Every structure is written in C-alpha cells, then in structure tokens.
Amino acid sequence: MNVLRILGISSAFRATISFVMNAPGAGGKKDVVKIEGKELSVEELNRIALISPKATINIIRDFVVVQKNNVVLPSYVEGVVRCTNSSCISNSSEPIKSKFSVIQSEEEGVSLHCLYCEHVISEEIAENLL
The missing domain is CATH 3.30.70.140 (Aspartate carbamoyltransferase regulatory subunit, N-terminal domain)
Known part of the structure; x- marks a missing residue:
C-alpha cells in the first residue's frame, strides 16, 4: 500500500x-x-x-x-516525507516543504537527512510519506 x-x-x-x-x-x-x-x-x-x-x-x-x-534513488527529495523531528521548521504552521538529502549505504539502506534540522530518518520513511 x-x-x-x-x-x-x-x-x-x-x-x-x-x-x-x-x-x-x-x-x-x-x-x-x-x-x-x-x-x-x-x-x-x-x-x-x-x-x-x-x-x-x-x-x-x-x-x-x-x-x-x-528505479534510481534521487539525491534530494522535497515535500515527499514528513520530518520526524517535531521541532523541525517544516512541521510548523509555516508554509515550508520538507527537504531531505538521500543517502544510501550497504549497511543501513536508505536514509534521509533533513536539510533544515539535520535529523536523520531511516526506518520510518514509509510511515512518514506525505
């Protein structure tokens, strides 16, 4: 799904x-x-x-x-995933889209690095899709 x-x-x-x-x-x-x-x-x-x-x-x-x-993993995504850091500016009432750099490693798989608060999302990407 x-x-x-x-x-x-x-x-x-x-x-x-x-x-x-x-x-x-x-x-x-x-x-x-x-x-x-x-x-x-x-x-x-x-x-x-x-x-x-x-x-x-x-x-x-x-x-x-x-x-x-x-599929090719993009190096950057915008407005696709919600940052899991509740203090991130992208989670406020401001009209700001989330922005992440995408990192892939053999050991950890795919991780997203928030460009605003530097929080890293790895295991809960699917659960936080917008």
Missing part, C-alpha cells in the same frame, strides 16, 4: 489495481503492483526508490513488456 500512497493513488482512482505479494522470482520472493492504464513519470520512479531501492518497473502494452526501468 505504500507504493499507492507515494504515487498519490486513492480510492478515487478508477482503473484496476492488482497486488501480488511474495511471488516467486529469479532473485527470491517479490511483490507485484499492477496499475492499469498508468505509466509512471521519472519523479514517481524516484519516489518509489525511497521505499524500494531495488524495484524494477515494467511498462506493458498489449500484454508485452515494452520497457523495463530500474
């Missing part, structure tokens, strides 16, 4: 959406989300990378895979 949240897809979306979890794949188990009639923009692919940095996105037309994209 995090993928739908990060793409801004709600119950008002009228096309068919299918989920498959723990499907067998060449690299082990995988989850599959099929969204009928929607091709993702580069920005949407980058946002998915925040919660699934090894994801592959397939574009299928007339039952044929016409394009495969590996």
